[in-house]
Amino acid sequence: MEPLLEVRDLRVEFPTRRGILTALDGVSFSIAPGEVLGVVGESGAGKSMTGAAIIGLLEPPGRIAGGQILLNGKRIDNLRYDQMRRIRGREIGAIFQDPLTTLNPLYTVGHQLMETIQTHLGLDGAEARRRAIGWLEMVGIPAAAQRVDSYPHEFSGGMRQRVVIALALCAEPKLIVADEPTTALDVSIQAQVIALLKGLARDKGTSMMLVTHDMGVIAETADRVAVMYAGRIAEIGPVREVVKHPKHPYSVGLMASIPPLDRKVDHLAQIDGSMPRLSAIPRGCAFNPRCPEVFARCLVERPVLLETGATRAACWLYDEASEKRAPEAMRHG
């Protein structure tokens, strides 16, 4: 099937006084219609930046310095601001971590929904209002017909995030970029919002890029997952495979360091050290200083995404030409 979104070799740079920082480096992936792609990684891994680049909202002075972003086969990375604004909303919906940054406090939620619906779908006022109420009902806001005339501050945090979701969906975009949509919410509300997003993606056939640091949310929601590290994709594949049989040593360490809920362990698996700063990304594989499997080639040559079976991992362990060693030994270590 033709991918809805295709990102090819994306490179994002930040010029600073100490030289150019490369925030994203050679990021490639695609999202099929109706698919949910999870993007995980630790803070600074570049996951949010990938989302921002796709919706054309990179914070200056950040800029796309290479690669392409294609939506339905058409490039959108080189569009002017006003052209991109039309695509945002109509074809790509965005959900951010903090609902307050998305909602305008001066207008009722109904006004904001109707404005988006009218702009993008060209409907008249009465019909737009009917749809706005419909969307609020769909995202689970009780008494939607009354609450449509409320202002954002009259909603609680969880309800506000539902409004944001309705706002992202109401122009019926084909793709939703959701950046940490549940992080600001309490765990009981989080579960409600995940269930909502999952259901809507399924029922409407909407594709979604779900950016989060919470592996549990990804496991519950995504079809495929990309694990990012230091601005690069370390591993990408079906969520079940990446979670249960990770291949990249970083993914292996990441999965192992999640504290289990079902038992107490004496010593949690940990990855020593911390992710390099963008100004000091090591040569070769970015993970090599922390990698328990590191060998000579990793220090000099940057790995490309290699087939590992069910997933693809940027790790020389999976190249025929490398000295082969399986990472199985470390998984329970």
Added chain:
Amino acid sequence: MAESPVLEVEDLVRYFDVSRPWLQRVLAGEGRRTLKAVDGISFSIPKGTTLSLVGESGCGKSTVARLVVGLYRPTRGRVMFEGVELERARAVAEQRRRMQMIFQDPYASLNPRWRVKDIVAEPIRAFGLTTGAQQQDRVAQLLTQVGLSPLDGEKFPHEFSGGQRQRISIARALSSNPDFLVCDEPTSALDVSVQAQILNLMKDLQVRLGLTYLFISHNLAVVRQVSDRIGVMYLGRLVELAPAETLFTAPRHPYTRALMEAIPDLEMTGRQRIPVGGEVPSPISPPSGCPFHPRCPLANDRCKAERPGLIPARGTEQSLTACHAVEEGRDGGVPAAQRIGTTATAL
């Protein structure tokens, strides 16, 4: 467990006055408003063990942490540190030295204008423990103990990552040789792989130094790894207090169960779970009776009217629950095998 508790909290209450300024109040014709952050909780922590308080934001767990180290004064109730009333204990430097606190945000808990060595040495100086070369050696030893280099002492906090900063916070907290450490969400601002480092370090230090912890967190999986006993808080009250294993294998309070049910897991059973409906009510006007009743599937008229006390649960006596349904046996008894999510590591 026979040892006397390091910390005892009895019917602790803390209200905050969140009224608007007097003039606005008069103009709007409204009265004073009180936020009941902590509303009558009791627990004790035996020496060398960890008690964790879990709950969602606004449940009052951080307020308890601050009450326990004397940052807030209780509105009512008592905090006893080794059998001495907290305020009297804290009046003595030697007692104050023995309690320390680790905070959530590693970016705000270190003074950005101070060098790391001065940050770590502040308690040493405050209590006059050592001076001069001895003090330098002590700082170097503390930094090594938490996995940093003695040379890091010369640097400023901004030169470190979040995990390293949290190590500095721990080194600082340990510098006065405390016995009791209050840890307020010490890992929730950290990435998961770094979180594992810090949790391992804290467990290791507890064994080596015989520390007693009060651990505050919203993350049940983290809490399971570090706790001996766990208290679940909701709207300023303890709804369940149980040994860690019991809480996870046989959660009794409907809220505890809902909380565990809501955690996304890595098992991917594809099961349709029923998230608990509604949201946490405002602690300014909490519901009458049991604070959980508007969201509770087991609520009846008694729950709406009468506040339940924290009593041993029918069936699992080591668990204390504040629930009329559990007391009356309306909760279906001890769950045979509560299904709890497993994770990738279990495979």
Added chain:
Amino acid sequence: MAATSSALGRMLDSDLWWSFKRSPITVASAVVALICVLGAVLAPLLAPHDPFDVATLNLIDAFKPPAWAAEGDATYPLGSDDQGRDVLSAIMYGARVSLLVGVCAVAFSLVVGVAVGLLAGYAGGAVDGLLMRIADIQLTFPSILIALLVDGVARAALPPAVHDRIALFVVIFAIGISAWPQFARTVRGSTLVERNKEYVLAARVIGISQLRIMLTHVLPNVLGPVLVIATLGLSNAIISEATLSYLGVGVPQTQPSLGTLIRIGNDFLFSGEWWIAIFPGIALIVMVLSVNLLGDWLRDALNPRLR
């Protein structure tokens, strides 16, 4: 990244120095401001004449136009005034007085304002309410009015001999007292943020005294904006002093500041001897403008939210 250990190394490596170098206007203002300060401070060494040495004054040299004019005299580069004083030298000595009053006034309001702001922000409650209402009330009066009031009261209350002796301090006090609320408000705002930060709580947990926390923890972290206000306040203070002196209530006649010079020159402005007023005026504008531009840059450079 090489770790720079020396203080100079850290300074040259800092973001502040970097943003300074990148802004030509800022570098130019810094150079101009430096020239003004050096010219003023080193006036006794650099000035061609001593305008206060009555022995060297000669009424024959009065009203000489600037050196480049037809009747100009090279010994008086910017001309001379009605007493035969060299205008350039008078400007240098006058700038000295203006700067002295400005710096002292700012220092005075800074100390008062920072202390009040720190106390109000850290103590909160009734103390905060009281101090900030006082600041609010004072802010409703124009600062020049307060300065005039203070000066007037001092004049009326003190015998003339005493007043002349302490006139300079009266002016400093008058200008300084009118500017403290700005410092107090800013410091209070930053203190409110800092006092709830966890590093302050950590210090409270081990029982560090409140005064010590205020001075060693909070104070260093609220000084950034203070530096900006102080710089911008310096140019305001210089202008206030010039205004007071222009109105004839400022510094004593024996120590003329730039404002005094402009007032004296004003009498001759329309009788052809324009240079007596215009050159001190230009000196005042250049000095104030350069300090102001430096302050603007500092404000932008220290505000992390703009970056």
